[in-house]
Amino acid sequence: VEHSDNITLSDSNPVSQNVFIPGINFSYLQQGSTLQANVNGTLQYTDYFGHQFSNQTQTQLAAQANWTVLPKRLDFTVEDYAGVEPVDSLASNAPNNRQQTNVLSLGPTLHLQFGNVMRAQVELHYLNSYASKVKDFNSSRGMAAFRLYRDLNPTDTLSLNLESQRVKFDHSVATTTLGGVNSTIATPDYTRNEAYGRYTSTLMHFNADLLLGWSKIDFTHARSDSKPMARITLGWQFTPHHTLSVTGAYQFSDAAQDMFLQPGQSIVNITNENPTDVIYNPGGGISTGNLVIDSEVYLEKVLQATYTYHTERFQLSVAPTYDKLSYLDSATFNQSTRGGTISADYRLHPNTTLTAFVNAEKLTYTSLERTDKTYRYGLDLGHQWTPHWSWHVSYIRQVRNSSALAQSYHENEVFFSVVFRR
Template identity: 50%
Template sequence: MAVRTTLARSIGLALAACSGGAWAGQFDYTLYGTVEHTDNIGLTPDNRASNNVLMPGVNFGYTEKGSTVQANVTGNLEYRDYSGNTYDSQTLAQVAAQATWAVMPQRLDLVVQDFAGVEPLSTLAANSPNNQQQTNVIAVGPTLHFRVGDAMTGNAELHYINSYASKLKEFNSSRGQAAVRLFRDLSPTDQVSGNFEAQHVNFNNNDIAGPNYDRYELYGRYTSRLTAIDIDAALGWTHIDYNHGQSLSDPLVRLTLGWRVSARNTITLNGSYEYVDAAQDMLQPTNIIIGGELEPLQPVADAIDATRGGINVGNVVISADVYKQRQIQASYTYRADRMTFSIAPAYSKLDYVNDATLNQTGKGLGLSLDYRVTPTVTVSGFASGDRFTYDTLDRLDRTYRFGADLNHQWTPHWSWRVSYVRELRSSDAAGQSYHANEFYLTVVYKR
């Protein structure tokens, strides 16, 4: 039921919002079948159990760039079957969808955003099959465009937002959001804007989620897209009012920077200081503009480990609580004719408003290397390390992952790959240290 609900929201709603004409766009898909063997399927310190997992799946993408409809939908649907019925089989979905339908061109748009993924039940436990759940956040509503004199334009937005988790029901909520934005172009490449956003958050079950609240944000934003540098900076203020009378206020700071040092060297930087919650974090993933395309600047553990090729479990703490986030992430990428190398450090500090149990400080570093041996054969390697400190729990977790991958494209449509991943965790918490070896064989058909 969870996956059916997620897919209906993520694919059906996003494409339906595009009013029929969306199907004039480009649809692509890739079919794959993966067999995994692991010597510790439960990621436990003792009584380690080997298991084989069969994982068929499909990756799909849809783009539409018409004058009336613009859409970008990417997704992954995967089925997992565990040998010996060690765990129940499961179907998982991962979708990112954005669509805009010009109901009245240059005047009124209908906008849909949807993000579905797989997140842990508890980030304090290992990502074993029984510590996973389906999540989905969708926003839909109209955007009205208007002019203010000859030099400024503006938007008035009204959105309905719904958040859903298949197991942790405290995450489930309905939200109403209104926003007014004024834009002024400083040059063909530079723009400033003033933004006011108001949001009412109503949880489906206040007994486990806590009180509803209202959120207000007022900030200025500057964007610049030059030949070598892209900048997106925001500075303002956030105010939150809880229904039980508590309120809090703090500055809001966001910065994304992309620097194309040369044709082969790229540096990205992303930082923020703000109040957020899990639903907001999932609906508005961090992006940086590189060469006219939006590229996500993901957490290290997600960005570096690409050997699996299917759905990975995220690291968002699924809860209803608001937290103050201080984070900075960076990456350096070198691309040559046959080799690509990346390094990505990251730092984050989360302080929760209502429950300090999961207050945490995280540090991470990742490395990846791809080398094309021949036009059809590529070898890859990666290594990543994360360190999380939980002050309230007096706990320290260190997690390391490294692996290698061999990929062979034997026809224009068919390829295969074999991968090895080694994972280790050292934790102060009892029963949370483990090590595991994972082997993957994948066959891929690309349309």
């Protein structure tokens, strides 16, 4: 149950609202010889009391499944990622500014073995992207890849990767919402070709995933563009209580690709919920993302780090972030984001945990000459009173100061949630 004193995040006309949010989190893990699967998801129903807003049913899903058709020869893989994203990224996260998105990938993978340390695989995948309201996001994609692997030792692997992807949008001309105004934009199809080398190392207290190569975008009846590409993921547990992870990327991307897991990422098992997650998703619910849902390709520059200190009763996490997007076709949404989160969990009692967090973000739209400074902080008290039952009480406050007209706001939220877990 949620109470908000400004559910529409309005600058001048706040609406106080009570919301009832029943939902279910589910997970499935299978590591068999024929089927390997990892599925985590949330199904949620949002009931706005007083009928001031339409009730909503929302889904969040991260699913990977692999069917071994012929052992060590042929696999068939399926991946699906669903979430909730804004309709208009320049407007506030009001109940009527949300839509369901989904990205699906499926296809065969052929494995080839050349001796004990050399192997290869050939992939052919079909991809589909869908948004319930922004139709120019909807697309069909075909992807082919050839990968050659060499095991340097039991912990280190080097690979050469060639990928080609053809993207065809369902609507060659579509209507999108920008700052509350509808505009018509072209959605040209394109081909993306990439060639890169990748090095991975997995040690007991250190892991590395390094990628370096070249990427080229060829638009239909339009110009092409090419850039070097690089991705890095490092993880280091330098003492039993201290860990540090760093991720970075310089690459072409788009909204659909950003919904897929990137190298170094993994599906988080919801049943092993981190107490800090309750602050962002009280009761394990669904939060709205921050992607610009459209058909455009952008050059992405990302750098993120997370430092964690933990003991038996206390955990501290510090996570600074930097993200810059430069769009190839239209500069309207060119943006840079700087910010970070500090969170702390303290176990007051073996079954009672107090969590606090502070998040700050500065988002600048270069072409629009707009800057949003958003601050979010909160407290959560959680108690596990039986092996299956727990409750949480949370308070969250968020404030935005924007240079755009009528886009500043402040909101106070109070949550009470009861969770049954098996």
